[in-house]
Structure formats: structure tokens, C-alpha cells
Amino acid sequence: xxxxxxxxxxxxxxxxxxxxxxxxxxxxxxxxxxxxxxxxxxxxxxxxxxxxxxxxxxxxxxxxxxxxxxxxxxxxxxxxxxxxxxxxxxxxxxxxxxxxxxxxxxxxxxxxxxxxxxxxxxxxxxxxxxxxxxxxxxxxxxxxxxxxxxxxxxxxxxxxxxxxxxxxxxxxx
Amino acid sequence: xxxxxxxxxxxxxxxxxxxxxxxxxxxxxxxxxxxxxxxxxxxxxxxxxxxxxxxxxxxxxxxxxxxxxxxxxxxxxxxxxxxxxxxxxxxxxxxxxxxxxxxxxxxxxxxxxxxxxxxxxxxxxxxxxxxxxxxxxxxxxxxxxxxxxxxxxxxxxxxxxxxxxx
Numbered sequence: 001x002x003x004x005x006x007x008x009x010x011x012x013x014x015x016x017x018x019x020x021x022x023x024x025x026x027x028x029x030x031x032x033x034x035x036x037x038x039x040x041x042x043x044x045x046x047x048x049x050x051x052x053x054x055x056x057x058x059x060x061x062x063x064x065x066x067x068x069x070x071x072x073x074x075x076x077x078x079x080x081x082x083x084x085x086x087x088x089x090x091x092x093x094x095x096x097x098x099x100x101x102x103x104x105x106x107x108x109x110x111x112x113x114x115x116x117x118x119x120x121x122x123x124x125x126x127x128x129x130x131x132x133x134x135x136x137x138x139x140x141x142x143x144x145x146x147x148x149x150x151x152x153x154x155x156x157x158x159x160x161x162x163x164x165x166x167x168x169x170x171x172x173x
Numbered sequence: 174x175x176x177x178x179x180x181x182x183x184x185x186x187x188x189x190x191x192x193x194x195x196x197x198x199x200x201x202x203x204x205x206x207x208x209x210x211x212x213x214x215x216x217x218x219x220x221x222x223x224x225x226x227x228x229x230x231x232x233x234x235x236x237x238x239x240x241x242x243x244x245x246x247x248x249x250x251x252x253x254x255x256x257x258x259x260x261x262x263x264x265x266x267x268x269x270x271x272x273x274x275x276x277x278x279x280x281x282x283x284x285x286x287x288x289x290x291x292x293x294x295x296x297x298x299x300x301x302x303x304x305x306x307x308x309x310x311x312x313x314x315x316x317x318x319x320x321x322x323x324x325x326x327x328x329x330x331x332x333x334x335x336x337x338x339x
Contacts, residue, residue: 169266171267173220
């Protein structure tokens with residue numbers, strides 16, 4: 001009976017990590033589900049849904065030679081994974097402003113109070129070292145409708161955080 | 174009338190360019206009725222193209238009337254449709270009856286002018302914008318063997334967001 005695992009690998013980025021990792025998993029008899037790879041501040045990070053017949057320890061042992069040789073850290077969790085469990089976002093929110101401590105907690109806290117269930121969050125720091133600029137993009141479900149979120153955006157704007165909202169209306173055709 | 178099975182990716186028929194309709198006869202109108210019944214039977218579909226049911230002709234049905242916040246022309250049967258003018262670009266979320274359980278962000282023209290024929294061969298011309306224009310582009314892509322997954326720019330980023338609702 002095979003189960004799903006979440007394999008997390010992080011470390012210094014270099015070309016070829018994904019290829020070597022997925023080759024080791026394939027050769028070891030794993031099946032991949034959904035995956036997300038990111039580069040954050042020069043660091044490589046990947047989350048992989050892996051279907052595998054052994055336990056977590058054996059899966060960790062399978063990828064360990066690859067991660068060790070590349071100097072990466074790995075982590076394996078058994079998950080209650082299933083494919084085809086997508087939840088569609090109905091709103092996208094972009095937050096931007098001068099980078100300062102607490103901007104994420106403050107903005108996201110306001111959205112949570114306004115009924116936002118976050119499905120995706122990505123942020124980056126741009127600008128220059130002297131004048132850093134923070135940009136965050138969120139997709140989620142507006143569980144209490146769009147109106148409370150608009151009010152939350154208005155409050156953030158009065159505090160100097162620029163925030164805008166776009167309803168996501170998925171077309172099926 | 175009959176609901177026809179919807180072909181799903183990677184069915185090769187979805188990759189073929191559809192042929193223009195030449196005879197505006199009862200057979201065409203019967204096939205259009207089947208196509209519409211199939212669209213209505215699906216999960217909240219706002220459009221369908223003939224190749225999605227394995228009918229390799231240039232016929233689409235669109236109906237954006239469920240989105241009254243956007244200007245739209247209601248239910249339209251478009252035979253041999255052609256987009257003759259485009260303007261603007263905007264990102265929006267799309268899914269497809271032929272690609273179940275997957276959605277992605279796609280860049281489309283914001284406004285367009287479209288020419289087509291009705292089921293009796295009468296000429297049609299529409300100016301469309303927003304959601305309806307997106308539906309038309311999505312469906313006409315099917316006639317050229319293209320699926321929205323051929324055009325997905327990102328699942329996670331509104332790369333070219335233009336419309337800002339404050």
C-alpha cells in the first residue's frame with residue numbers, strides 16, 4: 001500500500017538539483033504528484049509530493065545520497081495527500097510598499113480578519129539596498145465576500161501600504 | 174438532441190485545426206443543438222467549441238450572460254468565427270471542460286471585434302470586451318487546435334495585471 005509523502009529540500013542553489021533529485025526518485029520507484037520549486041534569496045527550495053511504497057525513513061535514505069552530495073538539507077513527512085483536491089481562488093491581492101518589519105503580519109492579519117483564506121502567497125524584495133521595496137502577491141478565497149477585504153485594503157492604504165485587489169473569475173469553456 | 178462525450182486532453186482531436194462550415198443546413202443546426210446541450214450539461218461552462226466533442230468544424234457557442242457585471246451578448250452560436258481586431262491585454266483565470274481540475278492564468282486581448290455567421294449563414298459582427306471577449310478567444314483557440322494550457326503564463330502570479338479594482 002503506497003502512501004504520499006512531502007519531501008522538502010532546501011539549500012544553496014546550483015544548476016541540476018531538480019534533475020538529480022527527480023532522477024533518484026524515479027529510479028527508486030517513486031511517483032511524483034504536485035511540486036513547487038522556488039528560489040528565495042539565492043536559496044533553492046522545493047516541495048514535492050512523492051508517492052512511495054516504503055516508509056518515511058526509507059524515502060529519506062533514497063534521496064540522501066543526492067542531497068548530501070549537493071550540500072542540501074532534506075525533510076520527509078508522511079501526508080494525507082490526494083491529487084485532485086484543488087481549491088479555486090476567487091480573489092488576488094497585491095501588497096507593496098517600502099520594506100519594513102511587520103508588513104506581512106500586519107497585512108495578512110487584516111485580511112484574515114476580513115475572511116481571507118490564503119491559498120498562495122509569494123513575496124519578493126526589490127528596489128535597492130538603501131531603499132528596499134516589498135511586493136507580495138496573494139491568492140485566496142474571500143470567505144466573507146469581497147467587501148470586508150476592500151475595507152481592510154483601505155485601512156492598509158491609510159497606513160502607507162499600497163494594496164490592490166482583483167476578483168478572480170475563473171472561466172470554464 | 175443529445176449530450177455528447179467531451180474529449181479531454183491529451184486527445185489528439187483537440188490538437189487539430191477545425192475545418193470551416195460550408196453547408197448551413199439542418200444537419201448543422203442539429204449538431205449545434207447537441208453542442209449546446211453538452212455545454213449546458215457541463216460544470217458551469219460559459220462556452221464550448223465543436224472540437225471538444227470531436228466535431229472538427231469551426232463552430233463555437235458562448236454564453237457569458239451568467240456574468241452580468243460584464244457587458245455581453247448572451248447566448249451566441251458563432252459559425253466560422255474570426256477575430257478581426259484586438260486591443261489591450263489582460264490576465265485572467267481559465268479552466269476548460271477538456272482539461273478537468275486544472276486552472277491557470279492566461280493573457281488575452283481585452284477588447285476585440287469578431288465576425289462570424291449564424292446557424293443559417295447570416296453574417297454576424299460583435300464588439301466584445303472583458304469576460305465575454307476572453308470566452309470568445311478561449312473557444313476560437315479550440316478551432317485552431319490550441320488549449321489554454323498552451324498559453325498559461327503562471328498559476329501563481331498575475332504577471333500582467335492591468336485592471337485594478339479598488
